Amino acid sequence: MDTPIYDFVNDYANGTSVRAHMPGHKGRALPDCGFGDAFGYDITEICGADALFEAKGIIRQSEKNASDIFGTSETIYSAGGSTLCIQTMLAAVCGRGKAFICARNAHRSVINACVLLDLEPIWLYPEYKKGSAVSGEISPESVEDSIISNMDKRPACVFITSPDYLGKIYGIKEIAEVCHKYDIPLLVDNAHGAYLAFLENNLHPIALGADMCCDSAHKTLPVLTGGAYLHTGDRMKISAEELKRNMSLFGSTSPSYLVMESLDLCNKYLAYGIRKDLSETAQRINALKARLSPAYEILDSEPLKLTVNALSCGLSGNDLAARLRERKVEIEYSDAAHAVMMFSVMNTEEDLDRIASAMESIPMPRIRIEPPDIDIMPLKRALSPAEACFSPKERVNTENSLGKIAAETVSVCPPCVPVVTAGEIIDENTIKILKIYSIFQVNVIK
Numbered sequence: 254m255d256t257p258i259y260d261f262v263n264d265y266a267n268g269t270s271v272r273a274h275m276p277g278h279k280g281r282a283l284p285d286c287g288f289g290d291a292f293g294y295d296i297t298e299i300c301g302a303d304a305l306f307e308a309k310g311i312i313r314q315s316e317k318n319a320s321d322i323f324g325t326s327e328t329i330y331s332a333g334g335s336t337l338c339i340q341t342m343l344a345a346v347c348g349r350g351k352a353f354i355c356a357r358n359a360h361r362s363v364i365n366a367c368v369l370l371d372l373e374p375i376w377l378y379p380e381y382k383k384g385s386a387v388s389g390e391i392s393p394e395s396v397e398d399s400i401i402s403n404m405d406k407r408p409a410c411v412f413i414t415s416p417d418y419l420g421k422i423y424g425i426k427e428i429a430e431v432c433h434k435y436d437i438p439l440l441v442d443n444a445h446g447a448y449l450a451f452l453e454n455n456l457h458p459i460a461l462g463a464d465m466c467c468d469s470a471h472k473t474l475p476v477l478t479g480g481a482y483l484h485t486g487d488r489m490k491i492s493a494e495e496l497k498r499n500m501s502l503f504g505s506t507s508p509s510y511l512v513m514e515s516l517d518l519c520n521k522y523l524a525y526g527i528r529k530d531l532s533e534t535a536q537r538i539n540a541l542k543a544r545l546s547p548a549y550e551i552l553d554s555e556p557l558k559l560t561v562n563a564l565s566c567g568l569s570g571n572d573l574a575a576r577l578r579e580r581k582v583e584i585e586y587s588d589a590a591h592a593v594m595m596f597s598v599m600n601t602e603e604d605l606d607r608i609a610s611a612m613e614s615i616p617m618p619r620i621r622i623e624p625p626d627i628d629i630m631p632l633k634r635a636l637s638p639a640e641a642c643f644s645p646k647e648r649v650n651t652e653n654s655l656g657k658i659a660a661e662t663v664s665v666c667p668p669c670v671p672v673v674t675a676g677e678i679i680d681e682n683t684i685k686i687l688k689i690y691s692i693f694q695v696n697v698i699k
């Protein structure tokens with residue numbers, strides 16, 4: 254497996270050319286910079302370096318390597334994370350002003366894309382786990398019901414998030430079959446699941462029948478922050494050029510070469526090294542779960558997440574996260590009930606040992622706390638997300654927002670799952686949930 258982007262930049266970084274081009278650091282770091290070497294590798298679209306949105310050279314070659322490794326029809330890179338891929342996917346598949354079916358536990362970037370493209374999301378509410386606004390169940394039957402009852406709106410696609418924030422993987426294969434029965438493409442936000450392609454049993458959305466998906470490479474693979482893939486499957490007849498044209502509508506014209514180099518270098522690892530490391534890492538995480546499980550209730554999740562129901566041992570998820578922080582363990586996400594850790598092949602055995610010891614040293618009240626009374630319910634929509642977002646707004650106390658139209662999407666952040674989206678009418682239940690998440694002010698339409 255070659256690494257054309259890294260090789261080109263490495264030669265340039267070690268060459269003698271005077272840099273009479275951007276960026277302004279000229280490959281040199283300021284004194285006392287702890288990461289000085291990186292500057293030499295941070296270049297722009299000089300001759301031979303190709304260009305992400307018009308890639309015909311080393312970037313395109315590297316993307317084709319990634320496509321071969323993942324077994325996709327097309328793979329293109331993003332240096333703007335899954336956020337940019339989500340904007341691109343929705344622009345490419347929906348265009349402007351269309352309707353699409355979207356699982357409600359979507360990331361904020363999906364709602365923002367609706368605003369930018371004036372899309373109308375037809376919400377598909379998961380059966381939420383008790384006490385959670387972020388994770389639930391989406392059955393193929395509920396997808397089919399939604400398709401059938403919204404035929405008149407001609408939904409351009411079905412969009413779901415899998416894995417979700419607590420590590421739940423949805424039934425992509427069965428959901429894809431339903432979508433294909435009605436000739437509707439299935440798009441998956443696989444931001445948390447790039448590594449799924451390298452498990453013994455390939456669980457990547459494209460392998461399971463999704464038509465398009467985004468993977469935040471940076472979330473679960475050894476790639477710099479911002480590095481992501483947009484993949485298509487065989488049924489999706491859309492060229493890389495067309496995808497890139499859409500991506501260029503939203504992305505910076507100066508995508509980071511450091512990020513692209515890290516994606517390029519990662520290909521070699523994905524092709525030759527990751528499977529064995531991943532299998533060992535997954536075994537170690539399983540062992541960690543087993544070691545902790547009598548004391549903590551560990552919920553089912555994808556292999557690289559450890560999701561704890563902290564309530565079962567008398568703590569809130571946020572309390573558990575704070576106690577771990579005191580013990581020098583920083584976790585990915587916590588809420589009133591859950592604490593979620595994310596691992597990758599780069600975590601060492603010692604890391605996992607330290608986590609086990611830290612968790613074992615936390616004194617626990619052991620009085621089971623009931624989950625917060627959260628029941629996410631459908632809301633009435635008065636305006637489209639775009640109309641609401643660009644209307645005059647005012648800030649009011651949450652308790653005074655009853656009956657008003659939300660002028661912004663209010664999310665539980667992280668992980669940015671909307672409680673109310675721009676254009677929806679705030680009801681009593683919404684106010685209750687916002688308060689549970691300590692959101693005491695909201696923007697509403699004037």
Ligand SMILES: Cc1ncc(COP(=O)(O)O)c(C=O)c1O
Pocket residue numbers: 333334335336337360362414417442444445469479481668
């Ligand atoms: C489910 C999900 N989708 C999309 C995103 C956006 O990904 P990125 O940070 O790569 O832009 C995130 C980020 O946390 C996420 O959790």
